[in-house]
Amino acid sequence: MxxxxxxxxxxxxxxxxxxxxxxxxxxxxxxxxxxxxxxxxxxxxxxxxxxxxxxxxxxxxxxxxxxxxxxxxxxxxxxxxxxxxxxxxxxxxxxxxxxxxxxxxxxxxxxxxxxxxxxxxxxxxxxxxxxxxxxxxxxxxxxxxxxxxxxxxxxxxxxxxxxxxxxxxxxxxxxxxPSFPYRLFHMSIAAFLSSALFVGASAAWHLLRGNNTPAIRQMFSMALWMTLIVAPIQAMVGDMHGLNTLKHQPAKIAAIEGHWENPPGEPTPLLLFGWPDMEQERTRYGLEIPALGSLILTHSLDKQVPALKDFPKEDRPNSTIVFWSFRIMAGLGMLMLLLGVVAVWLRYKQRVYTSRPFLWFALLMGPSGLVAILAGWVTTEVGRQPWVVYGLQRTSDAVSAHxxxxxxxxxxxxxxxxxxxxxxxxxxxxxxxxxxxxxxxxxxxxxxxxxxxxxxxxxxxxxxxxxx
Known part of the structure; x- marks a missing residue:
């Protein structure tokens, strides 16, 4: 096939x-x-x-x-x-x-x-x-x-x-x-956030159609408050989860960052966008911010992040996939934060239930939590490869003989x-x-x-x- x-x-x-x-x-x-x-x-x-x-x-x-x-x-x-x-x-x-x-x-x-x-x-x-x-x-x-x-x-x-x-x-x-507490909180919070966005989008759809009942307004308001509160917490938990992954699965972090090698004495930049090429062992069309990778991943400006070339080829995850799946997840997370902040401003202006651009924004954000969860699981599971049990059993040894x-x-x-x-x-x-x-x-x-x-x-x- x-x-x-x-x-x-x-x-x-x-x-x-x-x-x-x-x-x-x-x-x-x-x-x-x-x-x-x-x-x-x-x-x-x-x-x-x-x-x-x-x-x-x-x-x-x-x-x-x-x-x-x-x-x-x-x-x-x-x-x-x-x-x-x-x-x-x-x-x-x-x-x-x-x-x-x-x-x-x-x-x-x-x-x-x-x-x-x-x-x-x-x-x-x-x-x-x-x-x-x-x-x-x-x-x-x-x-x-x-x-x-x-x-x-x-x-x-x-x-x-x-x-x-x-x-x-x-x-x-x-x-x-070692990774269980971070992954448990990260996934649980993601579920609450996804449900809040799902509820909020349902309410936004009704508000756009003129169904402005107390029930619709209440569920829209609750969803927006939940998004405002939970999205920043998820970002902090995600940061702690990333530090834990750097400690226990450094190859996954290197693949997520599309980071191939460390020049001596230089901090690690943050690649915003690019196209990791597994064959040529480089990230093409990279747009990077100097030293920001070290700051985010090690909370310092001089420590280096492990690079993909530090690991044998057969032990490297597919950076092309996890590089972008992670950025989809992180980008949607930023939009969730924006949704919560804009909602607070519109509440102050007493337009949170009537601003049609904002209602469309909330409606379009409805599936974003679920998409972010899928992107996060792709990052987690593809980033673990080529291992099905990390460091103990390769995925190729786990498959049935079909x-x-x-x-x-x-x-x-x-x-x-x-x-x-x-x-x-x-x-x-x-x-x-x-x-x-x-x-x-x-x-x-x-x-x-x-x-x-x-x-x-x-x-x-x-x-x-x-x-x-």
Missing amino acids: FGLDAFHLARIQFAFTVSFHIIFPAITIGLASYLAVLEGLWLKTKKPVWRSLYHFWSKIFAVNFGMGVVSGLVMAYQFGTNWSGFSQFAGSITGPLLTYEVLTAFFLEAGFLGVMLFGWNKVGPGLHFFSTCMVALGTIISTFWILASNSWMQTPQGYEIVNGVVVPVDWFAVVFN GDLHMSVSLLAFIVVYTSVFGVGYSYMVRLIKKGPQEHETYATEHDGRPARPLSAISPEVVTKEKP
């Missing part, structure tokens, strides 16, 4: 499935906590606007949750089908970590999700709020275990290699490996199925967003005293009007 062998097709297939999957958990993590806040405000104030927003976003949460579970299961199976070498080598560590995620997070979410979606008129308000909080907590716990597993692959510790297989000897060291035809057919099947199935899910979610929050909206949870069918929790046609 396109002249690619089975190894590269397996990598593309996993990248394709994980790119689809990661979008749904990112929205789910943020929306779950958002729903807990909305229900808490409703219980405290009894204002109908908070109830309307809760019911509106709970439907979108349910769609995302379902699609996230399905896409995640498919992705997990690939460890055994396409990456059996990795499973055999490191399964004694990654297997238990993913099992802990199911036993703690998934069971917690599944246990309380039904009460959250169908129990509004069935259980007391306190228990329902507790269920919403437990679902939100479950998404955070899930993030904890998934990031622990992936971070161990980036910075492995707490293990021994016995007969060519990894054996855990210190589970605390395995879980709390033929080119087998991988080509399975990849095409994934593309067709994912595009059709999840395309329908996306379309349905857009329909829900276009409908907007309704005053006094609640679920139709009863038919002759029995719970309604499960899909009624997310169907826009089965809502009823609740008595004031």
Whole structure:
């Protein structure tokens, strides 16, 4: 297929499935906590606007949750089908970590999700709020275990290699490996930021169409405050994560910077733009700022950053890819900061809900958080290459022994199925967003005293009007 062998097709297939999957958990993590806040405000104030927003976003949460579970299961199976070498080598560590995620997070979410979606008129308000909080907590716990597993692959510790297989000897060291805290906070904050931008774009779309209800204004205002607060925090966490990566994965940083060699005694410049050429071992058309690379990455003006030529060719990540994926992520982060700052200025001018250029800006920024997450994961995963477990197992040793035809057919099947199935899910979610929050909206949870069918929790046609 396109002249690619089975190894590269397996990598593309996993990248394709994980790119689809990661979008749904990112929205789910943020929306779950958002729903807990909305229900808490409703219980405290009894204002109908908070109830309307809760019911509106709970439907979108349910769609995302379902699609996230399905896409995640498919992705997990690939460890055994396409990456059996990795499973055999490191399964004694990654297997238990993913099992802990199911036993703690998934069971917690599944246990309380039904009460959250169908129990509004069935259980007391306190228990329902507790269920919403437990679902939100479950998404955070899930993030904890998934990031622990992936971070161990980036910075492995707490293990021994016995007969060519990894054996855990210190589970605390395995879980709390050197990159784990930074990656956990970075990903969690990214999920909250992505959800805020998603909510803000939905509100901006309604405001542009003249739907200026209190519910729309509230969710737009909350999203903008969240962006203003969280975006600078994400920048600081990202800086700390970069310093940690420089310490433990210097080749990745060199590839991100497109930095090839260090002249004696000169600080490292920062390349703003350019085209890293892996064959010629140089970055063409580079636009650089002298010494700024040393200042950002080492917090000094004289220390040098490791260069790509310091590493053997076979150990270098593809700088062409990670150079630009990182800049896409960082550039979108700057636009998020700009969105929050402009929103404060427009609040002062009392035009935040009426400035059409700003509303278009907020609308166009809607997918930026998810795009930044995808770009960040490309930077992380491609930057780890050629290792699947950094410094221990090469990716070429982890792949299963499949033929080119087998991988080509399975990849095409994934593309067709994912595009059709999840395309329908996306379309349905857009329909829900276009409908907007309704005053006094609640679920139709009863038919002759029995719970309604499960899909009624997310169907826009089965809502009823609740008595004031």
